[in-house]
Amino acid sequence: MGKKYIVIGASSGIGYAIAEKLLLEGNHVALLARRDKILKSFADRFNQDGKQLALTIKYDSNHFDKSGTVFKRILKEFNQELDGIIYASGIMPKIEPDEFDTEKDLNMMNTNLLGAIAFINPAASYFQEKGSGFIAGISSVAGDRGRRGNPVYNTSKGGLNIYLEALRNRLAVKGVQVVTIKPGFVATEMLKDAQVPDKGFLKPISAENAADIILKNIAKGKEEFYVPARWGLVMMIIRNIPSFIFRKLNI
Template sequence: MSKGPVLILGARSDIGLAVAHNFASLGHPIQLAARNVDDLEANRNDIATRHNVDVTLHAFDALDQDSHAGFIDSLPELPQIAACAVGYMGEQSDNEQDMAAAALVMRSNYEGPASILGELANRFEARGSGTLVGISSVAGLRGRATNYVYGSAKAGFTAFLSGLRNRLAKKGVHVITVLPGFVATRMTEDMDLPAKLTAQPDEVADKIANAVERGKNIIYVRPIWRLIMAVICSIPEGVFKKLEL
């Protein structure tokens, strides 16, 4: 039986490419979507050759919401699985002082991803099948002084995915929320990350493929993050204000 195509939104990212390789290795055709997508021609050829599947490139801008419906219409086939790896962290110090910088982070991590997944959700619902995967962050589970702009956007995205999952639960459409914790990518390469808490992009991709197969709803890539965030979220606000997190 042929397997349905997988759409990767934000295919330029390390996680996006890892997810593409993983699903291609399982026999799924791949649709790579990103800005300046022609730059991904080498990646397209690599995935197609290595895994012997069809791979197509598609221009996509998460921030251009008016283009999202047309973008979906332009795909060669409505995907069976769509994974959104769109994201932008920025610098908290800049985001605090420059509201335009803060807005870019908020739109990149919440508004844009929610818009495109919302459009896809309606198409999947009309068809009666499909899986939507949103890569959010543990940073959205409680606001911390060191990254609250990014964290607030991810909190919004996490809540959106939760509501979408609840809405579509009886419509044949599955929604997965991914909470990776630290991941070793180009976005975090300047950070001093603890090895035991830091996943690799391939690890994230494996967890996503497993969650799709098993019908999981919320996944922590490394289970220890569930405990860490439970502790952080349980700290009383009066005490939390005194901490440097």
């Protein structure tokens, strides 16, 4: 008998790959994102021969006031049963080195951080009551330090790390697993215009590979991890570079 999950940001990239793996294992998955046509054709692959594994909901993470209602609707469809949620929605618009654009910045904060809080809060309340389940948020290596390239992307992911850590400290005693996922480079739409190494240690991994690592680590009960693990070493070095040196480096 399959389990029941929600993936927010399931229309492409890492969220899509995670949802696909969960569906292929025979689980029920609620697929959320704005591009609902993509979600519908994705779901069609898993809703045939009398099976209805995928539920699709057109959802904009920036519409915070809708999160509670949407969460309740999914619970109703799932007969009040839920085993885990993964918040994968995220944006990283291109920011020029001398650009300070409040509209772009607030949009990033809304999708990457405030939208996560708005959706995870009702889920936290549900899992606290249930005494089991997991809440996973896709953060980033970018949340480990304030870099010059995209200050508010760093801020949104750093804020997400702290929020998830605080939630973990609250909910661990209730039997709920709260997971902070920190990917390095993953070859998705988000990176299509970014300059990333095409070979070597930091070469992007595929979304399918990232999803595999993420789901295996969650199943092992891990609470915070880099994807792939080698980024843990890279970020340990980066976190320990003194500020007066770090500001001179073009990273």
